[in-house]
């Protein structure tokens with residue numbers, strides 16, 4: 582690699598070494614191409630897939646609100662858009678803020694799977710209670 586190679590920061594026009602990931606003058610990430618996404622985060626984002634718009638709001642990625650219009654098409658709509666979120670998730674999340682490291686990024690993204698699991702279990706518990714309540718009401722009416 583040629584060490585004297587220089588690039589210009591697209592945000593503040595400072596001259597930088599071509600191998601830097603982040604501008605030391607303005608703090609902006611120089612990485613903008615898909616190919617330059619760190620190797621260890623080029624994988625499916627289950628948090629984005631499972632939590633879709635909730636995950637989207639947490640990352641200020643409001644395009645994930647497209648989940649609601651997608652639900653017009655039963656089953657296929659929400660599943661297809663969730664797969665898209667899962668595929669794009671890491672790219673979006675990586676750019677959503679300045680992560681300390683790839684490890685921190687992966688750890689936080691993994692936590693969203695647990696958030697989903699908790700919401701899923703709460704959903705089951707609430708559903709069961711509603712069904713029991715409905716059965717109770719029906720029995721009283723009989």
Ligand SMILES: [Zn+2]
Nearest residue numbers: 590593604607
């Ligand atoms: Zn800069």
